[in-house]
Amino acid sequence: MEDFLFTYIDNWAEKEPDRIALLETDGTSKTYYQIKAFSEVVMDSLLKWKIGPEEKVLVLCKKSFYSIVAMIGIMRGGSCFIPYNLNKINSDFLPFLKKNKFTHIIIDIYALEILYKNKWFDENINYFFICDTPEKHLLKYDISSLNLKWIELCERKSEKGSNHSVNLSTDMLAYIIYTSGSTDNPKGVMISHDSITPVIKYRAESLEWNSDSIILSIAPQNFDMFIIELFCTFKVGGKILLLDRWRIIDELMLLVNKYFITNFITVPTLFSLIIKRKDKLSKYDLSSLKGIGFGGGKCPVSLLKELDNFFKNKVRFYHGYGLTETACHALYYTIEDVQKIQTALLPLGQAIPGTESYVLNEQGKEVNEGEIGELVIAGYNIMEGYYLNNAETCKRIKFIKDTLGNEVKALYTGDLVQKKDQQIFFVCRKDDQIKSAGHRVELDEIEIRIQTIENILECCVIAVPDPEYENKIWCFVVLKDNTMSIQDLRKEINNCLEIYMRPHKFFIVDKLPRNLNNKIDRQKLLKEYYENGEKNENKRT
Known part of the structure; x- marks a missing residue:
């Protein structure tokens, strides 16, 4: 039974241990067995240092094999991981750690260099340095005063198997992802295995990914979209190409060409970049591309039709709506034929199986056709709450009556939507928080x-x-x-x-x-x- 996110890795490692799981742009690759084995090394190392169930461990690494096995190893030991974008680190990092009481951090060589150069180390924090041969990397650093421990990833250690057995429960947290990073008060969204694994199962099916799929991972690893990219790939036994950062759209299309990419997920603003550069991009062979999933913003149908024409009507589009607070997925709209869509904007769609969606007015009543109300989601995909922020949690999570009259836990999304022609259309946010160019x-x-x-x-x-x-x-x-x-x-x-x-x-x-x-x-x-x-x-x- 697939109760935990790391179960997908274990299933394929047992079934086909030599199956390739991860690709990186430097030409290296890793199998499902290697991810399983090395993530067990991470788990054993953390448990040896008494970092076990219910702990919170921040991952400060470049988006790579190291960050992936760190995240999976953390979950294996019953802890939850907090992904942090190394490309965005600044002087707010230490205050962020202190405010959120994070005392355990896994770092790679890139993070070590940044922290060391800027003197952003804190003696009250446990740093775990993850790499293949620590001695080779640490010679140029004076680490005698640092609370630094090593997680050595070498074949010798990975062949031993795990030395520990941990009692796990699916209601344990899998990860915490921070939203509203552009503000001084970001909120940590707590997601359990119970919430995310059914979403992964449904999303992988709805995107039509399979064991032959080769996924291009575009999202930063501290975004919820990355969770979908990564674990939907592992669920079906596909391959995923990790891209840490990119500057222009040409780079993405070159990778699609070079690695025979079949699918990727993105936000609609990327579509505009493709259309702007369509004449330049026509030189790439994009015939391997089969599907593009998208969400996270309004997508004019006119733009989607242009994109459909660019791909010569051979790429399928998959539209989804979700928030970090709904494990990244809540509604899904099936697009059969882009060119036949009559509306200016795409509908948000229907609630995913096992969940319910409501459009409520300020009195908590369902709005009528043509009226605008707040979108409310109820179901297994709802977050556990905001980490160390009960006041904000109570504002967003409330109990409402479902269609059968039963009380259910629901998330008030803060999105205003309109019921029209038996569909739900996005209108705007309730507050002044907006999205601009995907941010x-x-x-x-x-x-x-x-x-x-x-x-x-x-x-x-x-x-x-x-x-x-x-x-x-x-x-x-x-x-x-x-x-x-x-x-x-x-x-x-x-x-x-x-x-x-x-x-x-x-x-x-x-x-x-x-x-x-x-x-x-x-x-x-x-x-x-x-x-x-x-x-x-x-x-x-």
């Missing part, structure tokens, strides 16, 4: 940062719907004096914001409109500037 962005945080600039008196940021970016960010500012130009403003703002948070348009205004409560009237700004935004930019109004 979650908090508008309030952008405003707070901009207002730290010396010459800015007041600021307002709004989201404007855009078919390519999902939302574009427009910024309105009132200056203390007239010494700053649009160009200076853009430079100052870009210096205090990450790339994905930077506004697409800037407006210097004399004042901001306000409503009767003396709050900034965002709707009025949107209405007044939306149609004439292009000509108004770079002008004072």
